[in-house]
Amino acid sequence: HISLTGADHHLLKKINLLLASLALAIPFLLAPHGTAALAQTDNSTVAYKNVQLSVFPELDDPRLLVVLVGQLDGISPPAMVAFMVPNTSAIWLAGSMESDGSFDAGHATRVASNITGWDKLSFQAVTDTFRVEYYDSSIVGYPQKTISYDFRWLHPISDMKAEVEEPISSSNFSVSPEGTLYQSSDGFTLHTYTLTPNINDQP
Numbered sequence: 541h542i543s544l545t546g547a548d549h550h551l552l553k554k555i556n557l558l559l560a561s562l563a564l565a566i567p568f569l570l571a572p573h574g575t576a577a578l579a580q581t582d583n584s585t586v587a588y589k590n591v592q593l594s595v596f597p598e599l600d601d602p603r604l605l606v607v608l609v610g611q612l613d614g615i616s617p618p619a620m621v622a623f624m625v626p627n628t629s630a631i632w633l634a635g636s637m638e639s640d641g642s643f644d645a646g647h648a649t650r651v652a653s654n655i656t657g658w659d660k661l662s663f664q665a666v667t668d669t670f671r672v673e674y675y676d677s678s679i680v681g682y683p684q685k686t687i688s689y690d691f692r693w694l695h696p697i698s699d700m701k702a703e704v705e706e707p708i709s710s711s712n713f714s715v716s717p718e719g720t721l722y723q724s725s726d727g728f729t730l731h732t733y734t735l736t737p738n739i740n741d742q743p
Contacts, residue, residue, distance in 0.1 A: 589613035591700040622662040624692040637669035
């Protein structure tokens with residue numbers, strides 16, 4: 541269910557996951573932050589397109605793995621890009637895609653934001669494709685586990701897809717809302733969603 545909440549017009553995406561003895565509940569909040577996109581020195585505004593948000597509960601680690609991939613929109617690299625990350629998260633990668641398809645983990649700066657519990661992660665994208673990966677300790681409880689995860693952004697996003705992957709060892713896994721089910725080539729079941737974050741509906 542996607543809704544705009546009150547006067548703030550926050551885009552709200554709620555996803556609840558249940559796994560037999562391993563129950564996961566993920567409220568998925570998409571909320572814009574700030575009052576304007578950051579400006580580059582050439583007066584161009586940073587914006588993103590073809591953004592893919594992937595959420596992996598307990599993929600290769602007891603924590604939640606979050607992967608964000610996208611492209612610059614309307615501006616040529618190099619460009620300074622910035623993202624909001626939970627202040628308890630551990631950054632695994634933040635950089636640009638090289639010509640061979642690999643990602644260069646460039647020098648990233650991380651500072652506390654004015655939003656409690658969130659840091660601002662920024663780096664210079666030297667190509668038009670960026671990638672950010674981090675682990676977040678938002679899975680709590682045992683044996684029934686709950687995830688409360690928010691996604692916040694700083695720059696306009698023209699189009700975005702999100703996916704939640706079922707842990708390979710789970711059973712009776714369900715998502716509400718259901719989304720579109722997709723079977724990956726390596727045997728994982730994904731719950732996919734198409735989102736339209738609106739940076740203009742700022743609090």
